[in-house]
Amino acid sequence: MSQGYDLIGDVHGCGATLSTLLEKLGYEQRAGVYRHPTRKAVFLGDLIDRGPRIRLAVQIARRMVDEGEAYIVMGNHEHHALAYTHPAPKGSERRWLREHSPRHNRIIADTLYQYRDHTNEWEDTLAWFKTLPLFLEFDDFRVVHACWDAALIEALKKRSPNACLTDELLEESADSSTEAFAIVDRLTRGPSIALPEGVAIHSGDGFTRKSFRAHFWAANPKRWGDVVFQPDNLPDHLETRPLSEAEREGLGYYDAEQRALFIGHYWCEGIPALPARNIACLDYSAVKYGRLVAYRFDGERELSADRFVWVDVHREESSRI
Template sequence: MEGYDLIGDVHGCGATLGALLEKLGYHQRGGVYRHPRRKAIFLGDLIDRGPRIRLAVSIARRMVEEGEAHIVMGNHEYNALAYCHRAPRQGGREWLRDHSPRHNRIIKETLDQYRDHPTEWDEALAWFMDIPLYLDFDAFRVVHACWDQELIDALERECPGGIIDEPFLRQSVESDTLAYRVLDRLTRGVHIPLPQGVEIHSGDGFTRHSFRAHFWAREPRTWGDVIFQPDNLPDDLEERELAANERARLPHYGLDQPPLFIGHYWCEGIPALPTANIACLDYSAVKFGRLVAYRWSGERRLDANHFVWVRVPQEEAARPRPWEIDFD
């Protein structure tokens, strides 16, 4: 083993994932992408939005089941589990995740692409339940959105290995439970509410009433010190002072901690490191950005030269095809 190749949010760009793996030196043998000296780690959010969701899930699942890769759960896998699990009858709701217009829109592409493959979808959901929420290799760590050591320790006591069970999933939709706090923080990160009446109209068509904040600023003072998303804050809100309760919500991942790999945050442009020991690998692939990997080979201090990526072209004719794997 030379090291690991950590791959950011795929979001259904299955053919692009095949192209990235080929670029990294993985080749398909027996229906599985393999590398003679390395393994892959997927940072979650395989599903939703993109054109080849089934292909993305099949590539990752086969690699994981064959021992060629690891994976952590993203908020979209968690959303799918909650969306497709019926709520307890005494709970007053039909599904753990409401089938609201917003939630229906998010998962629409996934359900459409699996509509004629119901058994395959059931198998994918069962596999999602086996995906851990975090990985700690001692020398480096992996989580989809936010490493919160206190919550990870609490999760480990409830669900060894960070793999949730159905009771934990059911509890996760109740805001006063540990399960809710764990799933919300590890897969969605820290959100800071916007003032009453203020909205962000994002490029993906959703209206948001909070912004995504990062967790590595040593002594943050303003909202601008911690915002971590493509959308700017309206007016002069980046200069707004962090309130004491907002600062208290932010865990801190210091430079003395092992390298940490995250996805989730819709970065744009050329991949860069926010700190010397943190790499975000979500570069908006499904919005015709980049599907990004980081080639980790044991270094304690990360190096931006270790990023590898494939651009996702907008022109349909120029998009890579899944020429080597036919899962149908």
């Protein structure tokens, strides 16, 4: 029998819900590590921030990865944590690679708070984050936090054969004019399209956005509404706005003939569904009273919505945020 994999979406600090999901999937904890007799887990990144049990979420995933029971890719929140805590290069005017601005502080606040009395563990966790690859490629499926971009993945492989961020790549990724920025931004944040001057979306997560998250699997998108992929709707008059040639090219395209692709990141809502027959998004906004979602993959060429398994994030876990 070939190896089965359980792909698990953005945990965002819902450690207790992660335990419940793993048990529902048939994993048992032995000697502090969740194991399955015949299957491996794959985490899609964004273990940290937002939720009430961030340390637990990291501990569970890390032990599984260390023991060979799971794989993981880096999410934009792990990258944020690395850039936020990494000193800026000598000679720079900044102190940190990622400025400690109110917006950046807020993204990582829950994580720093929950590790406040565990500074060694936090340092060790950051060192572990540096070992997480930005993508994974198996014989019959691929994994990336937000967007599979073949050209940027080739560029990354050339500079880092194991797909991890070196210090050099991490430092470069703080500068938006560089290739490293393009790689990290595209793979962990996905494509986005700038809103017109003067228009902003007030998002459900409390942030104001001047761009919207777009997806990269429409065969022939014509309008903004064809590619929007986020819980916040576009203002009505922008749904029908034509996509410019440059915007369309900027999205890239993952066609239906390519192997199965698993992503997280996009804050889906409702009952898990497949956006394309070879793409599954497993981020169902765990923290916002959502779901922690897995997909049980057994090598099928066409994905099936029957293979989603999820746990509704328990009110007790959510209420402690």
